[in-house]
Amino acid sequence: MKKIFSRMGDGSPIEMTETELRRDLEEGTREAAARGKIPALSEDELKHLYDIMAAPYRFVSVEPGKEIVLSYDAGTLKIRRVGIAVNRIQALQIYEKLLGADTMELAHVDYSFKPIKPIVGNE
Numbered sequence: 001m002k003k004i005f006s007r008m009g010d011g012s013p014i015e016m017t018e019t020e021l022r023r024d025l026e027e028g029t030r031e032a033a034a035r036g037k038i039p040a041l042s043e044d045e046l047k048h049l050y051d052i053m054a055a056p057y058r059f060v061s062v063e064p065g066k067e068i069v070l071s072y073d074a075g076t077l078k079i080r081r082v083g084i085a086v087n088r089i090q091a092l093q094i095y096e097k098l099l100g101a102d103t104m105e106l107a108h109v110d111y112s113f114k115p116i117k118p119i120v121g122n123e
Contacts, residue, residue, distance in 0.1 A: 004054050011082060018054065025049055071103040 003015045016024065025046055033040040041049070052060055072078075076091040086094065088106060095101035 005056075006053065010078070021053060022046075022050060025053065069102045070100050072099075072101050073105055075101070075104055076106055 001017045001019070003017060004021050006014050006016060006021070008014055029041045029046065029049075032038075052062065072095055075095050076088040079086065079091045079094060084091075084094075092104050092106060095104050
């Protein structure tokens, strides 16, 4: 059975069999539909998604008009965790230009109000 190269949400590499990828797509889209209270993907939509994910190319895209919005939560913090030493503005640019982000959060390490008060002027 053919191995398919992919990446986890944190960017770490993973290899999956065709069966594992299909099962992951089916379970993930079913769970997302239940959480979002929306209809699950059809068989044709799942097959199309599988074809995109299983493509052996280094760059894969979708037809114009079939795009989705890519949003990243606290990406400016996550990119530094993997050892890329850039400031937050550069991290935003990396997500926008390299990872195709449509929306991005410019986050601080701590969301709570008390630690933010002393640095709000600099932010």
